[in-house]
Amino acid sequence: MPAAIVCSDLSFSWPDGTSVLSGLDLSIGPGRTGLIGANGSGKSTLLRLIAGELHPTAGTVRARGDVGYLPQAITLGVRSTVSDLLGITSARRALHAIEAGDASENAFAAVGDDWDVEERARAWLDRLGLAAGLDDQVQQLSGGETILVALAALFLRRPDVMLLDEPTNNLDLDARQRL
Numbered sequence: 001m002p003a004a005i006v007c008s009d010l011s012f013s014w015p016d017g018t019s020v021l022s023g024l025d026l027s028i029g030p031g032r033t034g035l036i037g038a039n040g041s042g043k044s045t046l047l048r049l050i051a052g053e054l055h056p057t058a059g060t061v062r063a064r065g066d067v068g069y070l071p072q073a074i075t076l077g078v079r080s081t082v083s084d085l086l087g088i089t090s091a092r093r094a095l096h097a098i099e100a101g102d103a104s105e106n107a108f109a110a111v112g113d114d115w116d117v118e119e120r121a122r123a124w125l126d127r128l129g130l131a132a133g134l135d136d137q138v139q140q141l142s143g144g145e146t147i148l149v150a151l152a153a154l155f156l157r158r159p160d161v162m163l164l165d166e167p168t169n170n171l172d173l174d175a176r177q178r179l
Helices: 042-053 082-086 089-098 105-111 117-127 141-156 173-178
Strands: 004-011 020-028 058-063 067-070 161-164
Touching: 020 042, 042 058, 042 067, 042 161, 042 173, 058 067, 067 141, 082 089, 082 117, 082 141, 089 105, 089 117
Parallel strands: 067 161
Antiparallel strands: 004 020, 004 058
């Protein structure tokens, strides 16, 4: 079976010249893989390189298919809603507009094939043990609940490769078991 992620001669340095990775060759197959290392050893940087958030100083990163990335910390605007974090706000607005009689091409394009987006979102939130409503403000959630909503967003996107950067940091024991 072909590798899901391949890094060839991968190097990365911060703008101040601090080297994080040098000449890394890595091949990760499909399935679950854990990345273990000391704090500050470059694990999060490697995940950000694979996710495309950072660009290598040298070498290449290839991922088979769409990559979804859940960072350790999530920074959001104070007015962000659960729907915003899930990435479904525009589809929901368009869906509600269509239900109210808007037959514009833009509304249908915004919905795409996501006619059941609210039901799928609610199902993922329920599966992860979250009672939050789609229009609830994210600032009302705990750190662990915010991480679970972001995880639900990944499940809704259905990426081919999912990168989770220490997803259990802010979760209680029950949430860790569900994860």
